[in-house]
Amino acid sequence: MTRKETPRQATLAWAADIHLDHAGPAKSEAFIRALADAAPDAVLLGGDISVGCDVVDDVQRIARATGRPVHFVMGNHDYWGWSVSGAHSVLSRLRGPDVHWLPAVGCVEVAEGVGLVGHGGWGDARHGDLLNSDVVLNDYVHIKELEEVFVHTPDTWELEGQEALVARLQQLGADAASVLEPALHTAASLYTQVIVLTHVPPFPAATFRGGSLLGEAYLHGYCCGAVGEALERVARSRRGTDFTVLCGHTHGEGRAEIRENLVVLNGEAKYGHPRFRLLQAAREGIELLNEAGAPALAGDEA
Ligand SMILES: [Fe+2]
Numbered sequence: 239m240t241r242k243e244t245p246r247q248a249t250l251a252w253a254a255d256i257h258l259d260h261a262g263p264a265k266s267e268a269f270i271r272a273l274a275d276a277a278p279d280a281v282l283l284g285g286d287i288s289v290g291c292d293v294v295d296d297v298q299r300i301a302r303a304t305g306r307p308v309h310f311v312m313g314n315h316d317y318w319g320w321s322v323s324g325a326h327s328v329l330s331r332l333r334g335p336d337v338h339w340l341p342a343v344g345c346v347e348v349a350e351g352v353g354l355v356g357h358g359g360w361g362d363a364r365h366g367d368l369l370n371s372d373v374v375l376n377d378y379v380h381i382k383e384l385e386e387v388f389v390h391t392p393d394t395w396e397l398e399g400q401e402a403l404v405a406r407l408q409q410l411g412a413d414a415a416s417v418l419e420p421a422l423h424t425a426a427s428l429y430t431q432v433i434v435l436t437h438v439p440p441f442p443a444a445t446f447r448g449g450s451l452l453g454e455a456y457l458h459g460y461c462c463g464a465v466g467e468a469l470e471r472v473a474r475s476r477r478g479t480d481f482t483v484l485c486g487h488t489h490g491e492g493r494a495e496i497r498e499n500l501v502v503l504n505g506e507a508k509y510g511h512p513r514f515r516l517l518q519a520a521r522e523g524i525e526l527l528n529e530a531g532a533p534a535l536a537g538d539e540a
């Protein structure tokens with residue numbers, strides 16, 4: 239729990255799926271400069287920041303350049319090339335006043351009456367039907383815990399050992415929910431507005447892409463059912479608190495109202511064009527200050 243002097247109303251820069259590895263140095267620098275120029279009270283990075291362990295350098299670089307606290311969660315691409323356990327071990331030891339991996343810090347006060355919690359979540363195979371889907375994520379060969387149970391032939395992507403993969407993904411989702419749920423309760427006991435930063439949409443109704451929702455064939459990889467269940471449980475029992483979930487992963491723009499006090503915003507993203515949006519956060523509510531203008535996307539893996 240982190241509490242400092244906080245503004246009555248905060249301006250937050252929220253960036254989903256910036257994929258700096260696709261942007262290259264010049265566009266990355268321009269993006270970071272624009273963030274600094276916007277002078278938000280804090281920066282929220284919703285995963286797929288870069289690829290693999292570059293994420294650590296990138297979040298620290300953004301904190302240094304902007305002079306603002308950076309609160310972040312991991313996206314699936316951020317785990318590529320290393321293991322989930324190894325990544326979490328490194329991230330748990332991150333020190334410094336301006337870089338906060340939200341699963342390790344629990345709850346951060348960002349404005350009077352407004353708390354922030356988060357976890358990136360996983361496409362956790364609770365929705366959809368992985369066993370009968372042709373949709374295969376690169377995560378299954380780039381992340382150690384998934385690669386070790388995913389047997390495939392490179393030419394056909396023929397799946398074997400699918401049930402072990404489903405079990406592993408469901409466990410990762412359960413792990414995410416078990417970290418997030420107590421933080422949600424803590425935040426709800428202290429704040430009337432709670433921002434939940436995540437990567438994977440927690441509900442099928444929030445899997446926006448190209449102006450519509452993803453179909454059944456994609457949901458195993460693009461929805462975190464365990465986090466969704468935790469959010470619904472907490473929102474149902476904490477009716478005096480409004481929960482605003484910020485997610486990404488599907489790269490499509492959208493807003494889904496799950497309950498009266500539980501709203502999910504998905505941030506549009508495009509490879510090679512990192513962007514951010516500004517939010518105004520106060521105890522009266524969370525408001526998007528600028529709308530995304532880029533065209534809807536199709537065809538890129540999130
Ligand atoms: Fe993603």
Ligand SMILES: [Fe+2]
Pocket residue numbers: 255257286313315487488489539540
């Ligand atoms: Fe992404």
